[in-house]
Amino acid sequence: ADVSCELFYRNEEQGPVEAVFVFPVDPEAAVYAFEAHLGGTCIQAQLREKKQAQELYGDALAGGQSSFLLQQEGTKGDVFSCSLGNLPPGEEAALTLRYVCELPLEPDGAARYMLPAVLRPRYTPHGWDGEDVTQGVPRVPQGELPYTLSLSATLQSPHGIDRVLSNCSLTPLSYTAGNRTSAQVSLAEAPPWDRDVELLVYYTEPHKPSAMLEIGLPGAEPGSLMGDPAMMVTLLPSLPEAVLGQSSAGEFIFLLDRSGSMECPMDSRDRSPQRIDSAKETLVLLLKSLPLGCYFNIYSFGSQFESFYPQSVGYTQQTMAKSLQRVQQLQADLGGTEILAPLQAIYRSPCQDGHPRQLFVFTDGEVGNTQEVITEVQRHRGCFSFGIGEGASTALVKGIAQAAGGSAEFITGQDRMQPKALQSLKRALQPAMTRISLSWDLPPGMEAPLLPSPQWLEPRHPGLIPLTLCPWHRLPVHRLAAKSLLLELEGAMDTGSKGARRRVLETSLNSGVICSLTAYVGVDTERGQPVHGPLVRRDIPLIAGGAGNPLSLGKEKECWIGGSPGQGNGGSAGRAEGSLGQGDGSSTGRGSGGFPGQGQCSGGQGLGAVSGCLSPPPQDVAPGVWATVLAVVWLHSRALGQHNEWELLEAKAVAWLSECLEAANTLLGCSVDPAVFRL
Known part of the structure; x- marks a missing residue:
């Protein structure tokens, strides 16, 4: 999805204002452009080293110039801050940021686009000396939020678009091509700020492969990431699933978040279940579905942690029944979110010989030491995570799963929990592949180093792939490739790898994709006179209780954001109705x-x-x-x-x-x- 977010402001105060707001972003999204429209002038921001960008922004404010700054907060990549300084009284401004992201697939084949709207304060563990910007954001009740949101989407697929579903009210799907290869849809009304906005796109022929080819960036050095052509291939083969044996070996460890925030409701609907109840329901389903002959244990954590058994026990009718009874008694009563300590205890415990360990984590992800947690998990294999409720930290939930070769799922108030939970369990039950080798033939004198190393290899499936030459000047394929490389390099930088910091800076500045070491900054040099008057800072509020996407300033403002997800490919299948829940x-x-x-x-x-x-x-x-x-x-x-x-x-x-x-x-x-x- 290629997304443009437009942020509109009007200063109704008597003096100049600096508006600062904080908003969530998918940590895998590649933010690659930032611009402002001020007084009829379009100003393109420049990507600079972060310290240099901050100094340039501060100097512009001191000199009475209007300026704007976009930066990633911390190293996690899921929280950004944007500052708009020296906006004169009575004037308007429009900021536009652009990013591209891949669309993950749901169990039923839908391609899922999510516009993050919920940002909850992160819990900072005892002794952690890092800063967390979410703690200082003001919070107000939903009825007092001074901004609204609108979203419109243009969908394209060479294989046809079937339908679009959402957790918000949509306008009817409007096809813009006779063969249904392109369509448009919008939000019918401004959604509440207690949930992320989700679009589920179903395609007519989901299993047909496709490919996009982009030429390099004009003027870029040949042989560089941005200078050479790039191609993205989408493969969604329809394969018969392997029959899973019911005596599968394995040790299954479940880690359940019992911090105070898990007592919050899943969303703002009446009688919405608590997050802890949804997590427990997911855990019960997984316990019922474990294979015979395996081992299991259940940990829970808050400010401290507990385990059901001193070490993993064999899976029998008796141990399962006893565990189910104890699960039903668990409450969100353990205080903070100290997830690192139980992870360390789990990995220190002896493994069961011949039973590969698989870890399942259930959390709302409100922690400040995300990178420490990911680093701990990265030393091991087999972690499957579940983000519970709206606004669960994507950086934590996705990060620990990717670091350990597992998968991440997000369960919100209106999601069907069962297929997501069992999809993760079926992945964990797949037999491990060993002694893997990969070889290829290249012309003399040509090398093709493999970066990064493959984590999953599937059998060979011959077929024809239609190739589309992408005319987009925004180069989304190149940006995604750059973001993937940045994530790998920043991980190496966190482990102290020599030269990683230099490569991170080079990759970010050359590709235009922002990272933890860079920031976008722009200065209005066209205004003839400096802006006079004392500058007043306004921190844009979020919804009290943990929701909202900050986009306004002043006392009574009209501010909104528009999203435009572009091309994506995904599967198509009907969503099942009914339920096989606790009573079935x-x-x-x-x-x-x-x-x-x-x-x-x-x-x-x-x-x-x-x-x-x-x-x-x-x-x-x-x-x-x-x-x-x-x-x-x-x-x-x-x-x-x-x-x-x-x-x-x-x-x-x-x-x-x-x-x-x-x-x-x-x-x-x-x-x-x-x-x-x-x-």
């Missing part, structure tokens, strides 16, 4: 795979009600077997659209029924094949 399969299945055969029909429609219907079972059929057969039949007949939500539970149930046959063979000393049942 996720709370009735046994650890062994079977379903309990006790109780009477409850009259409900869910899986839990069906598996309890024991009247009338076939004659002499054990209640547990009957309940399990009923549950499997119900899943395949009434919940087929939610297959990815019950797949692991159903596989355990079928495996349990197979074990009944194996037990009969053992008892009778024979080896009857299941085919004799002619099912």
